[in-house]
Amino acid sequence: MDRHRVVDFTGPWDGQILATSVHAGHDIRADLQQVMILDEADRLREEDPFTDEIAAAVPSRAITHTSRFEVDLNRPRREAVYRAPEDAWGLRIWRDEVLPDDLFRASLQTWDTFYTALAERLDAVAERGPFVLLHVHSYNHRRPGPDQPAEAVADNPEVNLGTGSVDRSRFGGLVDRFARDLADPELGCGPVDVRENVKFEGRQLAWWVHDRYPRIGCVLALEFKKTFMDEWTGVPDRDAIACARTNLAATLPGLAGELAALS
Template sequence: MSLTYLYQLERYESPFWAFAIHDGHHVDERLIPHYNISEDERLREEDPYTAILAELPFNRFLSGTSRFQLDLNRKREDAIYLRPEQSWGMHVWRSDLPDDLKSQLYETYDRVYEEINREIERTIDRYGYFLVYDIHSYNMRREGPETKLDNTANPQINIGTSHNQGKWRKLTDQFIRAIQSGREGQTYDVRENVKFKGGFLSAYLNDRFGDKGCVFSIEFRKDFMDEWTGEVYPQKLQEYKQLLLQSIETLENYFAYER
């Protein structure tokens, strides 16, 4: 019996996709005896609640499985954290992971990417274009819960676009402007390619389909939760989700009139 990889793929009548590939916390029970890290340590480096941010009127890919089982935002050879340099210096496994378990994980990786590939192809065949919101979050207090926040290096929202083709520059500028302004004149610190530039999912999709669409890898600073305890701040989470919802009109207008 193969190792379980939990995820949801939901189709909507839309050319747009929302991915939350690091939201999950589940690990297959057969892997648990091999882990050298605690559940709390795993949670701190996962992106909880990003599946809620991805609840948009889009097609959706939501991972329920921890990145510490299989990381879909890494190249195949890095998708299992076998060395500390792949995982923030953490020794994830007690000893070498058995080859049969690694083989199953790599087979799952291949199978899931084949499915993602088919879905994007289907979207392009139907609409002629696509766009992905690749939604993540990032830690801002790695040294401890009392670490002073450095706003200079940690924007509230980082948009990773390094893999996108230049033809999407105008759309990118419009999208960033759309999420910089909230309700009642509130503005947000939104910057491009400061903290993160986009991971393997973006590179993969752009390499194959980049002339037909692009990927916005959206990294929210973990202002909406306590990154050390996992406690969520619902009001802030919904505030960020509202920014994504209000950006949809920008996408629709661009692809209707300007592309």
């Protein structure tokens, strides 16, 4: 990765449906690698590999390659760098336990660069009218161990739809249409268990868009359960990834219709 390019924008960016996958990246800059003691497999398990491939259902995307262990682009700036174990699920990340100040500040610069670049793109989108940003993540459901049963389906939907900061008075119909289409057995690869705000409600990127573009921007934070890969080995299920992408693509016509009605 070119370290001067924190984010790449792909696609035409001439429409009102966009996507991100800010935790898909695995890159760590060289100065951080020298002080990092976290095992790479443990790091990968807490990242969201292959979510960029799911998000590719949307032609216009913001692509990032940086690991969340360098800077977490979906946390508020003050929390975006995991300096100590308590910032990252108790994981020991840095050789001396706490990340030095100079490396901390350099990581914050990446956060600033990302949001500055995204603002430039989204400002132009917002000038044309309402837009939807599909914010694609994934989550673990086998935390007890690789040989232990998966966590209960009742608490772990196939897709958690995070809408905690969405203005439902404005976008409620759009949210409901999206959930119906993603779950529709006649669309995509078949039925999907989609539930709203069961495990996650959306964080920084959604908050930022909704604050910056009130009644214009709508972020749907999508957490795909890691049934499309083995969360312990990192091995992907290519067919499952393709289906997740197909299912997401099947929602785009409905989203376009809802946006047109809002306009």
